[in-house]
Each structure stands twice: as structure tokens, then as C-alpha cells.
Amino acid sequence: MASSPKLTLTSGHILSDPTPYRKLVGSFQYLAFTRLAIAYAVNRLSQFMHRPTDAHWQAANRILRYLAGTPTHGLFLSAKTPLSLHAFFDVDWAGDSHDYVSTNAYIVYLGSNPISWSAKKQNGVARSSTEAEYRSVANTASEIRWICNLLSELGIRQTAPPVIYCDNVGATFLCANPAFHSRMKYIVIDYHFIRGQVQNGLLRVAHVHTTDQLADALTKPLGRQRFLELRHKIGVTKAPPS
Template identity: 75%
Template sequence: MTNAKPVLTPMASSPKLTLTSSKALANPTKYRQLVGSLQYLQFTRLDIAFAVNKLSQFMHCPTDDHWQAAKRILRYLAGTPSHGIFFSSKNPLNLHAYSDADWGGDSFDYASTNAYIIYLGTHPISWSAKKQKGVARSSTEAEYRAVANAVAKLRWVCNILTELGIELPTPPTVYCDNVGATFLCANPVFHSRMKHIAIDYHFVRGHIQDGALRVAHVHTHDQLTDVLTKPLPRAHFLHLRNKIVVTEASPS
């Protein structure tokens, strides 16, 4: 695939991949080996994190469409071999995260995909794109679960920095584009209709009340983790790829 024709996005925005989208592969070994290798590459290329996560869901029964989608990632990588994350020595030590969820985005079981990106200054240092367990009954529930996952990882990063003797100038901030989830974080009154996510609620609220972090609303157009929750059209993907600081640079 080194000399294959490059593409500008790692995954097509349509049609959506399903378990029964085409004929099953007679020998799925190559597919599993390729996706397994891509799982390691996404440790430094967060722009392919969603595509790799999606293809990993079909490891047990890959089809021809899944194989073509996996090769599309290679075509995308062939066109962006020098892209990656640039870490500058001059970087502010403030911590913040973006959290998002694609409510009911899986057309097969209607499970949501949640994602987060954690930044230390301007550098992304931790990210995840993962399918939620169970079905969320509202977009607020799906988004709040995503916030809880981001907060858990954020607190882990804070503990690591504390052990290294690094003090943060301000408490970390989690940015969420769902108004309902943002208000739920700030509202001390727990609504009865949200009791089924009580554990996540009290987990996040506890850290907010302790002053360890805060949750703020961000406009949908400024939500960077969209690139980790769904396949995007070319223009939107390229715009977000630059904003999440996956850029072209010469190796240092």
C-alpha cells in the first residue's frame, strides 16, 4: 500500500459499517494483523483513533467492506507519513480536556461512542475513542458518561504530575458541548430522572465540589473530540485535525 493513491480521511463518512455489510472474509488473519498493528500506531496518531476503534469491533467476523476500510486507513497514512504530534519545550503547564459522545451512533445496537482528549498546555497527551457499554436513554446521559470517563483519566494524570513534583497553576477544565450535561455538573440538586447514572454523577460532583476541576460548556463547532466519535466529511476532518495539533513536521 506504500504507492497506493492517498486519501484525505481515514474513514468514509458513509455508508456506515455493520456486521453484515458484505461477504465475510474467507481468511480474516490479515485483517486482524493489520488492525492489531494500527492499534499501536494510534498511540501517536490520534487522527486515526476512531477508525481503528470502529474496525476493532469487527475482529471476530470481518467482511470485504471492513477489509477495504482497513486499507483506506493505510491509504490515508501513505499520504500523511510525516504527520504527528509536535512537542515543544516551551509549553504552559495547564491541564484541560475535551469530552464528547456520539449518542446512539451505532446503527446496529444504538450504543454511543464516547471520546476525550486531554491537553497539557497545547499538547495532546492522552486520548480515547471507545464504545459505551449499554444504551444511553438520552444525549445528556451519553455526554455525562463521557465526561465521567474524561474526569477519571484527568484525575489520574493529575496524580502522575503530583508524583513528579509538578504543580498546576489552575484546576483542570473539562469542556463539553452538551448544555444538559454541563448544567448537571453544576447543579447541586440531583434530578430523579438521572438516578440511573448516580455513580457517575457523584464521582464528577465530588471532584467539582473539592475544587479539583471544573466542567465548562464549549460550542459544538469548537468541540475537538468530534474527530474521535464519528467519521467526518473531508473539510471538517481536516479542520479538526489541525486543531487537535496533528500536523506535518520534520522529525527532530
Template identity: 65%
Template sequence: MLDAKPVATPLLESLKLTLNGGQPLDDANEYRMVIGSLQYLAFTRPDIAYAVKKLSQFMNHPTTDHWKAAKRVLRYLSGTLTHGIFLSSDSSLSLHAYSDAYWAGDKDDYISTNGYITYLGRHPLSWTSKKQRGVARSSTEAEYRSVANTASEIRWICSLLSELGIQMPATSVIYCDNIGATYLCTNSVFHSRMKHLALDYHYIRNQIQDGSLRVSHVSTHDQLADTLTKLLS
């Protein structure tokens, strides 16, 4: 694939991959080897995180459609060999993150996808694109679960920086583009219809109350984690 024609995106926006789409591959080993390699590459290339997450779901029974999509990721990489993350020594120490969820994005099981990306100053530190454990009954629930996962990551990073002797100059912030989830983070009244989210609710509320975390609304246009949960044009 080194001489393959480059493409602009890892996956086509209109592509809808399903478990049974296409013909089963005669030998799935090559597909699994390629996806396994891409999983390691995604540690330093957040731009392919969503594509790799999606293709990893078909490791057991890959088809021709899945293999074609995997080769498109390789074509994208062949045209972006110079892409990388630059870490500058003059960046600030402000810690913030963008959290997003693609509600019921998987049409096979209707499980939502979490996505977040954390920044130290202007530098991305960590990112993920991962399916949630169960089906969310509303977009607010899916987004709130994503905020809770992001808060856990923020807390771990703060603990690590503290061990390195680095003190945060300001409260960490999570940006979420769902108004309902943002309001729920700061609402002092926990509604009975949200009892199934009690663990996530109290986890976030405790951090907000002790001043170590703030959840703020951001417009969908400025939601940087959106590309980790669903493919954009």
C-alpha cells in the same frame, strides 16, 4: 500499500459499516493482523483513533466491506507519514480536556461512543474513542458518561504529575458541547430520574466541589473531541 494512492481521510463520511455488510473473508487473519498493528499506531496517531475503533468491532467476522475500509486507512497513512505530535518545552502547564459522545451511533446495538482528548498546555497527552457499556436513553446521559470518563483520566494525569513534582497552576477544565450535561455537572439538586447516573454524578460533583475540576460548555464547532466519536467532513 506503500505505493497506493493517498486519501484525505481515514474513513468515508458516508460509509456505514455493519456486522453483515459485504461478503465474509475466506481468511480473516490478514485483516486481524492489520487492525492489530493499527491499534498500536493509534497510541501516537489520534487522527485514526475513530477508524481503528470502528474496524476493531468486526475482528470476529470481517467482510469485504471491512477489509476495503481497512485498506483505506493504510492509504491515508501512506500520504501522512510526516504527521506527528510536536512537544514544545515552552508550553504552559494548564491541564484541560475535550469530552464528547456520539449518541446511539452504532446502528447494530445503538450503543453510544465516548471520546476525549486531554491537553497539557497546547500539547495533547491522551485520547480515546470507546463504546459505552450500555445503551444511553438520552444524548445528555451519553455526554455525561463521557464527562465522567474524562474526569477519571484528568484525575489520573494530575496524580502522575504530582508524583513527578509538578504542581498544576490552575483548576483543570473539561469542555463539553452538551448544555444539559454541563448543567448537570454543577446542579446541586440531583433529580430522581437521573438515579441511574448516581455514581458518575457524585464522582464529578466531588471534584467540582473541592476545586480540582471545572466543566465548561463549548460550542460544537470548537469541540476537538468530536472527530474521535464520529467522522467529520
């Protein structure tokens, strides 16, 4: 997706027949199950289903051109990888200029293989970047807890607690700080959910530099160089010739 200008509800002129747009974006939603690099773009275009314009249609065709140029790209799942869980999550705080709701995303890895990812808007407006990040880490922790339960039922035990990598110092510190601050009461449920898992040794939250935050590709449109760099790092590769 082009990094500028940003798509909004009022971009362009309303399509006389929105059906082709809705069918195309609906198909993208299924394709995003294996092509996680388009997860943000598909999520963004899905927000205009009720009122698509020609600008949204052009953005959808941009995804088609990208897919047509990378038909051999996909996820390579390696059999020789440690069965340990770790995740990256990121937030584009107040990135939507229409309602200022943040977009959060996460990618969960089993060893080196991405097995679960999501890119979607939060339920409400966050008053600070730390609040937005903390909401996202709670969503990521919930997904990891579900995956841990699934692996346990399959007989796969985790030898070390899963790690969630966060590039926000405030959110990382809040996860490790046993003191509860009164100014954080509006995220009290997420706070105690994360703190309980960290204290019980079921989870660890670690800081990672912004340049190494892989989930950045799922929260906002990026420039070509940064997008290609992250696409390779998150696990989307070109399949070898058969």
C-alpha cells in the same frame, strides 16, 4: 473513514481468511498511540475482528492509503507550553445502528500538547444524550485525576483546576447544579463522582460550541474538510524538513 455508508456487522461478504485483516488492524492499534487522528477508525474496525468482511477490509485499506499520503504527519510536543491540564470530550449518541450504543472520546492536553486520548463504545445503551455525555465526562474526569496524581508525583503542581470542555448544555448544567434530580438516578455514581470534584475545586466543566469540540474527530466519521480542520486543531501537524 468514509462518512457513508456506515459500516455494520453485515456489510459486505465474510472473508474466507480473516487473519490478514486482524493483523492489519492490530498494527493500527499500535500506530494510534501517536496518530490520534485515526483513533476512531481503528476503534470501529476493531469491532469486526470476529467477523470481518470485504467491506471492512476496504475500510482498513483506506486507512493505509491515508497513512501513505501523510508519512510526515505526527504530534509536535512543544517544550514552551504552560503545564495546565484541560480536556475535550464528545459523544456520538446511539451512533451504532446495530446496538445503539454510544461512542465516546476524549483528548487531554498538557498546555497545548495532547498527552492522552481515547475513542471507544460505552458499556450500555444511554436513554438520552445527556446521560451519554455525563458518562463520558465521568470517564474523562477519571483520566484527568490519574494524570494529576502522576504529575504530582513528578513534582508538578497544578495552579488551577483542570477544565473539561463539553458541548452538551444539559450535561454542563448538571455538573454545576447542586440539586440531584430523581430522573437522573441511573447515573448516580457518575453524578456524585463529578459533583464531588467540582465542589472541592479539583475540576471545572465548561461549555464549548460544537464547532470548537475537538474530540468530535474521535467519535464519528467526518467529511474531508471537517476532518482536516480538526486534525490540525487537535495537534497533528506536518513535521518540518530535517
